[in-house]
Amino acid sequence: MRISENGMVRTVVNDLMSNRSRLSDLQEQLSSGSIINRPSDDPGGTATVMQLRGTLSELDQYKSNADYAHDWLAATESALNEATETLDRVRELAVQGASETLGDDSLYGIAQEVAGLKDHLISLANTRHSGRYIFAGYDTRNAPVEVDADGEIVQSYDLGPMMYEVGPGIRMQINVSGERVFSGLLELVGELEEALLVGEHGQVGDMLEDLDAEKDRLLAVRAEMGGRMNRLELSENRLEELELSVRRVMSNTRDADVAELVMHLATAERAYQTSLAAGARILPQTLLDFLR
Amino acid sequence: MRSSFFGLELARRAMTTHRTNVDVIGHNLANVHTEGYRKQEAVLTPTNPYSLAGTNRLEMGTGVQVQDISRRQSRYLDREIYRRQGESAYWENRGQLLSEIEDILAEPGDSGIGAVMDQFWNCWQDLAAEPDSAAMRTAVIERGQELGDAFRMSTRQLENMMGNLEQTAASRVDRINSILSELQELDERVRTLHASDAIPSDLLDRRDVLVERLGELVDVQVRDTDGGGVRVTVDGIPVLDSYSGRRLEVQAVGAGGGGGEDGAMGFSWAREGDAGDPIEWEPSTVGELGSLVQMRNEDVPRMLSQLRELADGIRDGVNVVHSEGVTLDGDGGGEFFASEAGPGFLQVSEDITSNPKLIAAGGPEGEGDYAIAGDGRNALRLSDLRNDGELVGGSTPGEYLRSLVADLGIRAEQADQQHGNNHVMLSQLLNQRDALTGVSIDEEMTHLIQAQNAFNASARLVRVWDEMLDIVVNGLVR
Structure with a gap:
């Protein structure tokens, strides 16, 4: 076959270009750490990466929702815990107050302490978390319990359920309405205070049963909250696992295997150098070199 | 009877011919890298023979001539x-x-429409967590505008591209x-x-x-x-x-x-x-x-109309759900994305940008008799739109975008492969043609030496005749 100058030059140039472009592809993959840098690198892989990226961003959101829910539940739990302790003290005082041996002075003292505990319960019902009343349903901006000018307790609880998405398809109510926790309790403690003030021992004794009922109710709500907290933690753990597995798939699809790439790079470099060397040796030679 | 100078004439003709040959070779060498140049060749043939007088049997050769300067053909190639x-x-x-x-x-990157869209859906969840927070409301507006910007930027670049293509x-x-x-x-x-x-x-x-x-x-x-x-x-x-x-x-x-x-x-x-x-x-x-x-x-308009369909699907879906909700003031929700922005454009309605309370995070209207401030149910429903399999052309917005991008990737990949194949075949064809018509310096140099030798030989012939004629003219009669 005849080999013309043009043909030889073309072959050398083509080889150099294709080796160069292979090098530049590898370089892009290495420097970006990703084998998918544009859709045409791997159309199916691109769609997968986009979907996984969406999933990751959703998971991030769920995690942040769960964090928020976690704080909220913790605030609720601590308020409920304190309410239980307060109720225990109220009951102790009621037991004392029920005893007919106590004089009016002592009763008054007990009534005073009950009044203080009542105020404390009111402040618990008005617990706020990041500026929002947690027992007020959707009415987060207004205190659910107020004491009017006559010293009367005015309670109004919204019942709106706060739903948080803490996992794919997992919705959880994180709030509990004060209606369930405080409305009966506060009324009862108010009545107790009144009974103590007027020295109605018998009435105070009758209230013990009601106080126990309130406590049972409180404990039930706390158990429910504990259950929610458990569910939340389970869900948070699952989120972590899910994220890990999504990241793994993402990495398998998109991330460059550096060791492998470096090996390819070395091979491509070798090929490039070889084609350079071949061109440099062959191109300058003609018969002219041997004529004089 | 031949002329006395017949031999000289033959030698002269040979010298001229070989000189022409050298010129043709020179032309080839000069055009060794000229685009489209085809190697030329001097076609040498003997000149017409001379019949010796009185006989038809003996024919004398009369030398050489350039019959043609031919050009190598490769019509089929x-x-x-x-x-x-x-x-x-x-x-x-x-x-x-x-x-x-x-x-x-810019897919699959962090600045493409996909990533911005993910953030847009997420921000509704943030709002659902704190529907009474002015900061969250503002964030939702910002995300909405960002999404609109992402679409606008891609759309505008595609339109510019169309203009460039025309030019x-x-x-x-x-x-x-x-x-x-x-x-x-x-x-x-x-x-x-x-x-x-x-x-x-x-x-x-x-x-x-x-x-x-x-x-x-x-x-x-x-x-x-x-x-x-x-x-x-x-x-x-x-x-x-x-x-x-x-x-x-x-x-x-x-x-x-x-x-x-x-x-x-x-x-x-x-x-x-x-x-x-x-x-x-x-x-x-x-x-x-x-x-x-x-x-x-075809390709750019198709891409544009797909992006518009996606934007329109998002706008309509968001607006339907949004209008079912309740604003922070307790009124029914209006449009979130202004429909007067025109098809393909996402632009948060001016009512909302000037008064973020008008974002209808609560509701839907008439479901449950609750207070408003902490109601984020509708915001959750809006966030849920990302999973709505009917939102855009019978798929979720994410699926729609992914299939659009994958489709583009497949077309680009196909183009690259086709170009690669065709380039290889073209190179082979060009090499084949060059093998036929291209100039090879080695070959030309060899022919050059050949022509030079032939020229030298003809010149030598002239000298021989010169000496012979010298004897005839100056030596015979003394």
Whole structure:
């Protein structure tokens, strides 16, 4: 076959270009750490990466929702815990107050302490978390319990359920309405205070049963909250696992295997150098070199 | 009886012939890298023989002459090359243009529409967690505007690209016409020379080069005609022959027949110097012009309409759910994305940007008798739209975008592969043709030495005759 100058030059140039472009592809993959840098690198892989990226961003959101829910539940739990302790003290005082041996002075003292505990319960019902009343349903901006000018307790609880998405398809109510926790309790403690003030021992004794009922109710709500907290933690753990597995798939699809790439790079470099060397040796030679 | 100077004449003729041969070789060497140059060869033949007087039996040779300076032909390869070149140019350019669209979409990156869309859906969850927070409301507006910006930016870049494609196509049309004019002029000169039996090799080379250039732009076919001319057709439309030529014209884009800003770019071949009888033409998928026009008329508009469909789907879906909700003031929700922004545009309604309380995070209206401030149920429903399998063209917005991007990727990948294949085949064809018609310095040098030796030998012959005649003229009679 005849080999013309043009043909030889073309072959050398083509080889150099294709080796160069292979090098530049590898370089892009290495420097970006990703084998998918544009859709045409791997159309199916691109769609997968986009979907996984969406999933990751959703998971991030769920995690942040769960964090928020976690704080909220913790605030609720601590308020409920304190309410239980307060109720225990109220009951102790009621037991004392029920005893007919106590004089009016002592009763008054007990009534005073009950009044203080009542105020404390009111402040618990008005617990706020990041500026929002947690027992007020959707009415987060207004205190659910107020004491009017006559010293009367005015309670109004919204019942709106706060739903948080803490996992794919997992919705959880994180709030509990004060209606369930405080409305009966506060009324009862108010009545107790009144009974103590007027020295109605018998009435105070009758209230013990009601106080126990309130406590049972409180404990039930706390158990429910504990259950929610458990569910939340389970869900948070699952989120972590899910994220890990999504990241793994993402990495398998998109991330460059550096060791492998470096090996390819070395091979491509070798090929490039070889084609350079071949061109440099062959191109300058003609018969002219041997004529004089 | 032969003349006394017959031998001298023979030697002189031989010297001239070999000198011509050296010149032809020199011409080859000089054009060793000239585009489209085909190796020329001096065809040497013996001159007419001389019959010795009185006999028909003995014929004396009379020396050598250059009968022809021939040009190496490769008509079959040429046609294959035109074709392959057009294919190669089409796919190469198409690949580049598609990768431009890939750059515009910026997927799978963190700045593409996909990532912004994910954040948009997420921000509704943040709002659902704190519906009474002014900061969250503002964040939702910001995310909405960001999403709108992402769409606007891609859309605008695609529209710019369409404009650039039109300009590039128009400049290619100019180039096609200037090639055709030059071709026509050359063809006339070739035909004139052909009539006087000359073989204008260099003009023929130039003509082939021009056809090849044309072949990079459009699907060109060439036939040789009697009289040395060529007949050039583009997609079967005769654009040049010995009698007439046509010129390519761009029909007004978008106006009249094209219709609208997305109207297709049209072309017609008008007879040269004659207003009538233009032939409407759409470039086939061969050649650079074909790729530009296909991109301008099909790929980019399709991408644009898909992005618009996606934006419209999001806007309509969000607005329906949003209007079912309740604002922070307790009123029914209005539009979240303004519909007066027009199709394909996402723009948070001005009512909402000026009063973030109008974001309808609560509700839906009439479901449960609750307070408003902490109600984020509707915000959750809005966030849920990302999983709505009917939101955009029978799929979720994410799926729709992914399939759009994957489809683009497949087209770009195909273009790259096709270009690779065609480039390899084209290189092989060009190498084959070069093997046939190209100049090899080694070969020329060998022939040069050969010609030089032959010239030397002829010169020596002159000296021999000189000496012989010297004896005859000066030595015999003394």
